[in-house]
Amino acid sequence: MSLEKELQQKIESRTATCAVIGLGYVGLPLAVELANTGFTVYGIDKNTEKVEAVNRGESYIPDVSNESVRDSVDTGKLKATKDFGVISDCDVVSICVPTPLNKTRDPDISYIISALEEGIVPHVHPGMLIVLESTTYPGTTEEVVVPAVTDSNLKVGEEVFVAFSPERVDPGNPHFQTGNIPKVVGGMTEACTSVATLFYNSFLDKVHPVSSAAVAEMVKIHENTFRSVNIALVNELALMCDRLEIDVWEVIEGASTKPFGFMPFYPGPGLGGHCIPIDPYYLSWKARSVGFEARFIELAGQVNSSMPLHVVQKASDALNSAGKALRDAKILIMGVAYKRNIDDERESPAIDIIDRLLKKGAVVSYTDSYIPELDVGTTVLKASDFSLELLQGTDLGIIITDHSDFDYDLILKNVSLILDTRNAIRLRKYGESNSQPKVQSPKSNVQRGAKK
Numbered sequence: 001m002s003l004e005k006e007l008q009q010k011i012e013s014r015t016a017t018c019a020v021i022g023l024g025y026v027g028l029p030l031a032v033e034l035a036n037t038g039f040t041v042y043g044i045d046k047n048t049e050k051v052e053a054v055n056r057g058e059s060y061i062p063d064v065s066n067e068s069v070r071d072s073v074d075t076g077k078l079k080a081t082k083d084f085g086v087i088s089d090c091d092v093v094s095i096c097v098p099t100p101l102n103k104t105r106d107p108d109i110s111y112i113i114s115a116l117e118e119g120i121v122p123h124v125h126p127g128m129l130i131v132l133e134s135t136t137y138p139g140t141t142e143e144v145v146v147p148a149v150t151d152s153n154l155k156v157g158e159e160v161f162v163a164f165s166p167e168r169v170d171p172g173n174p175h176f177q178t179g180n181i182p183k184v185v186g187g188m189t190e191a192c193t194s195v196a197t198l199f200y201n202s203f204l205d206k207v208h209p210v211s212s213a214a215v216a217e218m219v220k221i222h223e224n225t226f227r228s229v230n231i232a233l234v235n236e237l238a239l240m241c242d243r244l245e246i247d248v249w250e251v252i253e254g255a256s257t258k259p260f261g262f263m264p265f266y267p268g269p270g271l272g273g274h275c276i277p278i279d280p281y282y283l284s285w286k287a288r289s290v291g292f293e294a295r296f297i298e299l300a301g302q303v304n305s306s307m308p309l310h311v312v313q314k315a316s317d318a319l320n321s322a323g324k325a326l327r328d329a330k331i332l333i334m335g336v337a338y339k340r341n342i343d344d345e346r347e348s349p350a351i352d353i354i355d356r357l358l359k360k361g362a363v364v365s366y367t368d369s370y371i372p373e374l375d376v377g378t379t380v381l382k383a384s385d386f387s388l389e390l391l392q393g394t395d396l397g398i399i400i401t402d403h404s405d406f407d408y409d410l411i412l413k414n415v416s417l418i419l420d421t422r423n424a425i426r427l428r429k430y431g432e433s434n435s436q437p438k439v440q441s442p443k444s445n446v447q448r449g450a451k452k
């Protein structure tokens, strides 16, 4: 029997042993999903706290319940470890490690290389499927993963199988979790695609095979570049509407009535997260290597990264309209996570905005139940508790992240001046469904709260 057939049988019978390298917001839900499907899974991570938490049956990822981790561990299906040696006994290895940018904003694939050097090179064996899930530039699987395997003189597509399958996670999205998010899969050979597709079909609702790893790598980067460029477009629209004194939120609401050919994006204080601000630069970097300038990606980056500066300017204008200066003004930042209802502040625009306000002499505090403390570069701020006293002692409140747990009526009644970068107040005054406001919405993001 061929190694491919043997591996297929192990997958179909759920007797394949799996390893997930990297137990973050992608790897942990993947490991739990595999264990719940009946596979024996080793979750491998260098972080001792994560390994110990998983083995205690605890989750540190909000979208993964403690119960699901506990169930996986109690059945003996999931075990976390720091020991890459377990990979010698594994049939399938999924690599789910970070792919950040380095200081010169070029791709940093050091985590992938480390996972390969510690996990694959010393432990790869005939009959193994290796899948890279980390978002990366087209060509990574062929140029980086395959050599790590062929160094062992194993033939890809016959003795060992290699594919790319992009992670698709939307942190905090209650409707789409690992099991019901369609999965794109592309292998180095037809056999690689086939066995990887069989693997993912064994525990996911929908799998979409493509012809190569490079296509799968490009699919993911396209998805995230699509978001970055469209968010930049709507941010630029917001800046134009501000100058023209047109309510951009009403414009988007109106455009959204188009039943085809339009998808709403919303302006904000900037672009946060560990994906959208970063992934597109993986593509522009790769494009440059073949002499192509990805102008949309670079321009979108410039527009999105300029938004914090515009927020600080609006804050200054708002205070000025109330006869106050930025210096010594008591400014309350409401929400610092990179998007609503999550506990992640990576690349959050709030960091840049707070740093700029502090440098202009403002007295800045923030309130965010998800983020107990925030490093803004020059200092580390601790979250203030959301209270009436905090609100009433504020000269300007800036809504940066529209968490659902804020009491927006209390904010509106007690903060004398509000800069609402997320249209949070109007949405809640008139319903979250973006329903047509009963009164003309404010021409700009600055809304006056109750007079003191």
Ligand code: SAJ
Pocket: 135, 167, 168, 169, 170, 171, 223, 224, 227, 231, 264, 265, 266, 267, 268, 269, 270, 271, 272, 273, 274, 275, 276, 338, 339, 340
């Ligand atoms: N943002 C806007 N306006 C919008 C949408 C988003 O300003 O209309 C901002 C958000 O506030 C946030 C940033 O952009 O700061 C990124 O937002 P996001 O919704 O893309 O959130 P992420 O980065 O947590 O999740 C994304 C996935 N989100 C969705 O598909 C909705 C997706 O882009 C990727 O699959 C995923 O990251 C990933 O891990 O690559």
